[in-house]
Amino acid sequence: MNDTRTTRPLRFVRRGQLLALDNVPPERTLLEVLREDLACTGVKEGCGEGDCGACTVVIGERVGQDLQLRAINSCIRLAHSVDGLAVWTAEDLSGDPALGLSPGGLHPVQQALVDCHASQCGFCTPGFVMSLFALYEDQGRVPVSREAVQRALSGNLCRCTGYRPLIDAAQRMMDLPATRLDRQAVLRALAAIEPIDEGGAYLQPLRLDDFLRLRAAHPQAQIVAGCTDVGLWVTKQHQQFDQIIDLTRVAELGHIESSQGRLRVGAAVCLESAFRTLRLLWPELDVFAARFAGLPVRNSGTLGGNVANGSPIGDSMPLLIALRAQVVLASLRGQRSLPLEEFYTGYRQSRLAADEVVAYIDIPLPSAEPDQWLRAYKISKRYEDDISALCLVIKLRLQAGHVAEVSIGAGGVAATPARARLTEAALQGQPWNADTVERAAQVLRGEFAPISDMRASADYRRQVLGHLLQRLWLQTQGHEGLNLESIGSGEFA
Template sequence: MDTKTIRFIRRGELVALGNVPPSRTLLEVLREDLGATGTKEGCGEGDCGACTVVLGEAVDGQLRYRAVNSCIRLAHSVDGLAVWTVEDLAGPDGALHPAQEAMVRCHGSQCGFCTPGFVMSLFGMYQNHVCHGRTITRALAQEELSGNLCRCTGYRPILDAAQQMAQLPRVAVDEPALLAQLRSLAADQAGDGAYLAPTTLAGLLAARAAHPQAQVVAGCTDVGLWVTKQHREFAQVLDVTRAAELRRVEDYPQHIAIGAAVSLTDAYAALVAQRPQLKTFADRFAGLPVRNAGTLGGNVANGSPIGDSMPLLIALGARLVLMREGGHRHVALEDFYTGYRRNVLAADELVAWVLVPKPHPAEFLRAYKISKRFDDDISAVCLVVRLELQDGRVAAVGIGAGGVAATPVRAVRTEAFLAGRPWTEATAREAARVLRDEFQPISDMRASAGYRSQVLGNLMHRLWLESQGEDRINLERFVLEEVAA
């Protein structure tokens, strides 16, 4: 099957690559086809950040920069975009970019293998913050570098470098020229043959109906692992992320509607705008390069039992809009899954929208992620509890859990126990017992079954303490600078 020529802008020049298989990753194209070996392959699963590159895309007439993992990014997905690798940052005279110079001055490189990825994440920060006059705080640097791992444990000087970039002479991208180049590529981005990327919802649904056997992809943060770890190849790919209608977050009186092609970064920003207490939970969903690439719709459709989005959405009472040519239907998120990574989607259907109710004035919400690492790790247990408390009683409740069953689940028995009861410590303790008994988790590399059950109950008691104003029992209140002082 024929493949469309991939065209993107690099170093101000057009790069055109033909005959690229639909399963080939961006990292493979960069290293093997273009000789850009500064981009390293570490984990091959979007975890270590050594392969980080920055993509530029025209959004509403402005250039938007996103650091992503090239190891799990399909090469065809960058058609029509701008791409920067670590080789592209130095000036024509060899002068280092501030992201590079700051690393040198702060001694941020040790063995050097992870350094290109860190530099590219710093470049993304530079474009998104320094170039707009915004200060890079220590907290922001830690947040946006959470997807880059350094085995030499050299984080302190790297964080120093992030904060010192703004003190160096300014280096600017010629954005008007680049935007003009991107506009010239935008006329023919739909894709054809082996890699389909319709730019409208109607075109996407038609392609789904015509090619039900095609592998559907969004950000490829999971499908990319099938390529790198399972060595799977796809004869045909259907990319949902170019459909303009699905790239929006829409505001309605009772809910927000998050399109299936909205990145996790933007989707969580919309959720945090409604519920600011979710900020830390959102930041702990993988690292920034994964959130920049992955989509909420893809995360939901993938249905991993240890995905963090689904327990949150279940607790919030989210519903999905499933679409096909000529029709659509609504499904409660917890009813979407029929088994391990199985769902109710028909062969010609797609997840189109995630509808999230707006918060109730009496809502008390907490989202807990338990993992071995605080940042950039997969949950052993995820628990999200939403209570509506009125006159000291539980007027409404939603509980979503991950890591405790074959699918993300709603804790229906615990919800039934809590509904209408007075919210007291005795109620919370009994609810903890009911929650522990409701699921039979398995033991695996992340945690034992006994640990998971114990943690579920402990989190319910923690919820009680936080509802009474106790706020120094979690890492959200831990500030590194204060301890150091």
């Protein structure tokens, strides 16, 4: 290892103790540190790519005056990203004084899993425990619905027990004598950790101008946000990086603000927080948001990372294009704003200059005009935790039976996320009826030249594009029974 790969000490709180680990390589994962360096083998490795949830741990971070807990996948999370945070594994629930359990005692989550026979081989169980622990802490004393449990467990795969006893256990845990985390004790322990934002191969700037200075000084450095894409380059492609710049602590990028008719989402805001706000503005996005990966991935990954990564099958871009979002790029030279569809120049290529970063996503706030429709359709092989074969998002405003405004974003149809401009033109100003929709569906089928790959054939993609526009037409005619977007809200419980 050469000098440029030396890193600052990695400090985090576990079981009430401050740990400080030296010489942790920049791309070492949190799972490796826990299992290999700290011998915490209760954390399991299944897929190593964020898909199974066996490696789920909970991290705790000060947000304002409070402690925010999030279940994340430790297998694809870089260890240095938890510097200054608290970490719990399933083994820590009985060992953390802030939980007050006697050594070897069971937390209500664990007791409920025992009571409901919710474990057979047990390999997945530590991950389930941690997703449920985060839910338990989040939920307070309110009984938990089966739907909320499904969402909390959306990133955890169990191959032998079956989900009915797991969901039963999640509901039962709320009935057992309560064990609550002493959040003030954890916050006190976190307060002892001074931020270090300088030097070494893993940089974690705290202010936007420092971030931009580092970006300009190290144009070859690997930027990471939630690491849910980059983590796989490490675990599956064994990539190493001379320098990593982690943007998750940049204060200016950690907020969602609403002003001047737009919502501004900072690049360090995790997907789950971004989607929570978007669902408040557009409740019809409820299911679409829940179908983006699983909760632990959304708890780490960011909207900015999805946009910057620029995958043609990324899910947020069709939505953001339909919502007419702008991407705000920043460098030491200043800021510039582009419509999202103009950001991409080719397969995973964008207008981002070597010294620039994605700083914000600006989304126009919904207007109060009547007869507006927003539908986001995700077609994938699995219902949950799967990447799209195709994604189509349509925003429509009708007035006096005509299309007054329409914008359409599409994914899985070209080398980049795309805007369906020809289809928009075929709809704009036209009477909203079956003939118009049929004609526009033909345009939509011909507007792109999708490829055939393991997710879907080109023909299938073209056919389905037209069908999705037809589906919107039927939905506007009151056929909500056809609304497959509502599946998942309880029907699989």
